[in-house]
Amino acid sequence: ATMDGAMAQATLCPVCGSDQLTRTAFITPAGFAPDLNAKREVDRGQAISYAGMTDRARLEPQDPPSAWTEGYGGRLLRWTGPRRLVMVNKGVGQRGFRVCPNCGRSEPEYGPGFTATKLMKNGAATSHQHPLEKGLVCPGVADGPFYLGHEFPTDALLLRLRVSAPVQLGQAATTGLLTRASRMALTSLVEVLGLAASRVLQIDEGELSGWWTPVMGGRPDEAQLYLYDLLPGGAGYARAVGNDLPEVLDAAEALLGDCDCPSSCYRCIRHYGNNWIHASLDRHLALALLRHLRMGELPSLTDEDKDRALVALRELLALRGIAFEENVDLDGTRVPLVIQLPNLRACVDVHHPLIDPLAHESPVVAAARAKFLEIVSLDAFDLLHDLPAAVARLKLPNAVHG
Ligand SMILES: [Zn+2]
Ligand SMILES: [Zn+2]
Ligand SMILES: [Zn+2]
Structure with missing residues (x-):
């Protein structure tokens, strides 16, 4: 069976095996999905958009690539190619959106932070003004709540990280497989790789974005990190990073090591585009992980x-x-x-x-x-x-x- 089929049937989390899997219906309303004929606009994710935050795009669970390029003693595997990403807007308080199937009117789910509802009255759907035709009342019954999302194909660089004992990212019993420190190390590593890549490739910061995931099947000594082009369809930057990986890793190590701040600052890995995760950025953790991956070095404390x-x-x-x-x-x-x-x-x-x-x-x-x-x-x-x-x-x- 393919991953897609398996995902549709899954009752357990395909990554960590937890039975606490929740599903929320996901719709792609017209106007939210990118129109390939329209002007190509970059959605950088996490910018405040209509009613709530658009989450940073996530790699969709999909069949893993078959042929990885191995390197660094098997600790760093890489692959570049087309991947599907998904960007989700969970609405105010992550409660999702109500949508009228008749007229298309949509609004965040009623609750703290959004009370000016037009689609609901005392918890039940109600008739409402048609959003496009003046004076027309729509009798449609709003449905939901849904998350709004769109899927897009782009070029991605996948990096499979495999640490070797006694270095660990988590234990089989760790909630979500990876410890908080490992999550901060990975988050910081994604940010520094994006910055380092933009310098090596001489492109704007933010042309590339990325994130990380635990590895399917629940191996706490592995994690997957990915960088992708923000332009729908891909501009080839992710592929270029894969080709110039040693240079990008050198630049990343310099950014992490050549600072004297206690965790992170604007001289090293903070920038305006990642201010929502500044508290999770720690250059020391990222540097320890990167040096282990590249040289097999053991993280230590003075x-x-x-x-x-x-x-x-x-x-x-x-x-x-x-x-x-x-x-x-x-x-x-x-x-x-x-x-x-x-x-x-x-x-x-x-x-x-x-x-x-x-x-x-x-x-x-x-x-x-x-x-x-x-x-x-x-x-x-x-x-x-x-x-x-x-x-x-x-x-x-x-x-x-x-
Ligand atoms: Zn899970
Ligand atoms: Zn309506
Ligand atoms: Zn700093």
């Missing part, structure tokens, strides 16, 4: 990175009256934090969010084990963005008295 990640935890321990020591020397190895509980001394190390600590024994973990000491390795991303998750791993007593 002593300063570890100290910065532990600031909030140290404050929390102090508040709860739990004794701890910083930078303890253990036979020449620096342990960033040692927690003293009533009947237990626990060493704490910090690992890079793209590293699986169970698959990689750090020098700190090895030194603690050699002395038969308790050792916990905490994820730097959790420590900075989800302290309760990190604290849960420490199994601290609820309250310490005295």
Whole structure:
């Protein structure tokens, strides 16, 4: 069976296998779909358009290409060719749109952010002014809610990323397969590749766009990233990026590495066109992923990175009256934090969010084990963005008295 057939029948998510699959009817109203005879206009996605946001175009689930070009030790596979993309407008509050099948009048679904409904009255469809013929009342019954969407063929560059242990993007049990840190790394990598490509090809920023997806079938060590031409039908840029990939990756690495901001800024990977995801852009995560893919390098943390990640935890321990020591020397190895509980001394190390600590024994973990000491390795991303998750791993007593 083809992917299209399988998708129509699917009751489980084809990517992660979850049974929490929801479907929303999707219609392509005239005037929303691009007319190939009309002036070709670039829809950059995420611009505020009529009633709600148009999401960035997504690659449609479709049969994967059969022949990938392999490179970088099997960690980076590429393919260029025609793909179908879909762009969806989910309306105000993602509630979709009501549409009258008789006259074509459409409006966002009633609710917070949109209350000036003409098609509905007390939750039921009502007669309404015809949108084109003055004075005419349309008796049509509005239907919905629907998402508005259009599908378009374009040229795309697909990059299949495959990390190797102990580098990981997620675990089989991770919701949506990929961790939050991996999602930020991938989001940042898409942005920097678009910017780097525009410089190498000397085209405007925003002629190329892209996004990423988990890989069908649920492999947490893989992800797919794609860049596509924004002009319907394709202008050949995505193909050119594929041909000049080493140069584009060099330019991307320079953009990520030659800045001194803590996560992202307008001198590196932020620009006006990606302001809706500025909070998700982290040049360090993208650089660690890119260097692993290109050179097989293992992401690591400096002593300063570890100290910065532990600031909030140290404050929390102090508040709860739990004794701890910083930078303890253990036979020449620096342990960033040692927690003293009533009947237990626990060493704490910090690992890079793209590293699986169970698959990689750090020098700190090895030194603690050699002395038969308790050792916990905490994820730097959790420590900075989800302290309760990190604290849960420490199994601290609820309250310490005295
Ligand atoms: Zn899923
Ligand atoms: Zn109508
Ligand atoms: Zn920066």
